[in-house]
Amino acid sequence: MCTYATVTESVDGSAKGPGGQWFHVSDATVYYDHPVHAMAEHTLNIDLADPSRGPGQRVAVELTRESATRLRDAIDAALASAPEGV
Template sequence: MCTYTTVHADVDGSAKGPGSAWFHAGRATVYFDHPVHAMAEHTLNIDLTDPAGDPARRVALELTAESARALVAAIQQALAAVPEELKV
């Protein structure tokens, strides 16, 4: 199916994308839908983009649901290990 579901998050950081160039990542678009490349019917897709920039400046992830949950858990684990004074 096309889920049409699209969730946005404003983010602030950098991503390394096409042509091995770094760019400002200002937005994450997250959706569970057909992938372009991954060999699965549906994947959890994340587009990290600079909303003001060229559409080609995009880091795209297509993860199976299971691996997306593993990624979330890994991020949570890494953040949980950070001392309080560094969490800004």
């Protein structure tokens, strides 16, 4: 079953892409659907990209639901441990 539930968000950061080169990322697309590569029925798929530099400027991640939940919890914990304003 496809959910077609897609969330897009503007972001400001960097990612390491093909060839080990860093590039700016400005767009995040997150959706839960069939993966392209991961060996799972459905995954949380995250694309970080800079569309102004063409389709090759992106990093894609496919995570199982369990892995995505653990990653979300780890992000929350890391952000909570940082002092306000840092």
